[in-house]
Amino acid sequence: MHTVETVLLVLMLGALTGIAARYLRAIPLPLIQIALGALLSWPQGGLHIAFDPELFLLLFIPPLLFADGWRIPKREFFALWQPILRLALGLVLFTVLGLGWLIHWMIPEMPLTVAFALAAVVSPTDAVAVSAITRGLGMPAKTMHLLEGESLLNDASGLVALKFAVAATLTGLFSWTGVASEFLWIALGGLGAGALLGWGFARARAAVTRRVGDVAATQMVLLLVLLPFAAYIVGERIGVSGILAAVAAGITTNFADLERSEFVSERIQTEGTWAMIESAFNGAIFLLLGLQLPSIVQTIGEASHHGAWALAGYVAAISCALLLLRWIWLSLAVQGSLLKAHLAGKMAVRPSWRLTLATTLAGIRGAVTLAGALSVPLMLDERAPFPARDLLVFLAAGTILFTLVVGSIGLPLVLRRLPLPAEPPEAREERQARLAACRAAMAGLAPDPAEHEGADPQWLAQYREAAGRLTQDYRKRIDLLDDGDDPSAPATPEAQADTPEAVHQRRLRYVMELELRLKCTRIERDTLYAERHMHRINDESLRSLVAELDLAEVSLRKRLKVARQAAGLPPGG
Known part of the structure; x- marks a missing residue:
């Protein structure tokens, strides 16, 4: 042969x-x-x-x-x-x-x-x-x-x-x-x-x-x-x-x-x-x-x-x-x-x-x-x-x-x-790493006074609303020690009149929430790498946890691109 x-x-x-x-x-x-x-x-x-x-x-x-x-x-x-x-x-x-x-x-x-x-x-x-x-x-x-x-x-x-x-x-x-x-x-x-x-x-x-x-x-x-x-x-x-x-x-x-x-x-x-x-x-x-x-x-x-x-x-x-x-x-x-x-x-x-x-x-x-x-x-x-x-x-x-x-x-x-x-050390380390990543992401949601100084009040209100929803999500994950929630799932838009201005504002809020979720995902990943550098988790745990965040980020990027186009915003802005 x-x-x-x-x-x-x-x-x-x-x-x-x-x-x-x-x-x-x-x-x-x-x-x-x-x-x-x-x-x-x-x-x-x-x-x-x-x-x-x-x-x-x-x-x-x-x-x-x-x-x-x-x-x-x-x-x-x-x-x-x-x-x-x-x-x-x-x-x-x-x-x-x-x-x-x-x-x-x-x-x-x-x-x-x-x-x-x-x-x-x-x-x-x-x-x-x-x-x-x-x-x-x-x-x-x-x-x-x-x-x-x-x-x-x-x-x-x-x-x-x-x-x-x-x-x-x-x-x-x-x-x-x-x-x-x-x-x-x-x-x-x-x-x-x-x-x-x-x-x-x-x-x-x-x-x-x-x-x-x-x-x-x-x-x-x-x-x-x-x-x-x-x-x-x-x-x-x-x-x-x-x-x-x-x-x-x-x-x-x-x-x-x-x-x-x-x-x-x-x-x-x-x-x-x-x-x-x-x-x-x-x-x-x-x-x-x-x-x-x-x-x-x-x-x-x-x-x-x-x-x-x-x-x-x-x-x-x-x-x-x-x-x-x-x-x-x-x-x-x-x-x-x-x-x-x-x-x-x-x-x-x-x-x-x-x-x-x-x-x-x-x-x-x-x-x-x-x-x-x-x-x-x-x-x-x-x-x-x-x-x-x-x-x-x-x-x-x-x-x-x-x-x-x-x-x-x-x-x-x-x-x-x-x-x-009763519990493998790696499982306990993974749970602690998830908690550290969630807390770091919550800290990253806090508005920076210097960055938001002079911002449009309507934009700032939307930012706080989106950040508040995400903070609640992270608090639930911390309280329940549950990583089953999908961080990339969009929040259900509130029922509003379907006027062009209302639709546009709803799209802007959705874009902002996706951007914040993407930011939090990256903060979580950076925190996990920091945990590995400090030897609090091993390479297997890091690889497993980062794989989840990578898939979430890929999904968020695609959804954010579509959402920005629908809101009339530049693709990478």
């Missing part, structure tokens, strides 16, 4: 499986997509795709990691930096060493360096699969933030460990000092390159939009979509982690977005575009994994002398050891940091054995593991094949499936028994 046709088919199937998952809620979406991909490629005449790991990493991983870095709440990410680093760096090293020795002991024909390579391949976790499985099951928000932060960083540490294990296999040389210095250069260089590119893009975007405003929103969103690819390519070209470069670019861009509260059209388009990209690319990744499974199974069946039951036993043993090592590391090295975070108010749920078990089962492997396994070279040199490569790829794919199935079954069972707080 032609490459373009294959891509279109994979994207279409990703969308269809997303719809099907709404009706098959008991089965996580990743498992549906993997199963469908395997069914499509299993028959002799099925769909077979030549998988290029480097192309896969370039096309799918950078935008997804960029989106994760852009969306992850920065307050929680930096508040939990200690347990995140211990998982992303310490756990990866612990896994590579412990699991590598176990694999070599269990499969003696696999050289130790290749066993370390396999352990490095299966060390990165996949927060995308975890969020797909735990959606609506009550995974504590801070725990999910911890898992997302771990997944953002351990992709790079796992792939760096893989690189050195492969190099040691090819050359027979290994140096701990060389590994440490190379890792620092790759990790810090990747973060620095991505942050620099993100900062440069933010400065250039600010310079352009200062001149043209929101007119270039579509072009800016397109450039933003291309930014993770640029960060990844630049990182790889200069010899650092392209994955971390994409993550750092996403985090930097998010910080820059906090200064762009007035660009409504760009923000709405950006949210919609990234939602579509994440859905399409996530679906494509798991479908491609399913499409590769039959060929991986067929290859290992032809090349290996191990029986089917022995291979299944290796997969189960490696996966169980992987989860056991994760549980040990969480219990010994991370539990203390989580308890400190709880006592400091940074985690609502107190660490317990159930929470530790849920975090252990959430160590699901995914796209990066598959790409890393397939990136292992075919040959040691011109004559000798890379030892046990087919077995390595099969065991990595089996580990992905095993952890997905165990997580799909175990996580819902554990999470249902996990005690949850």
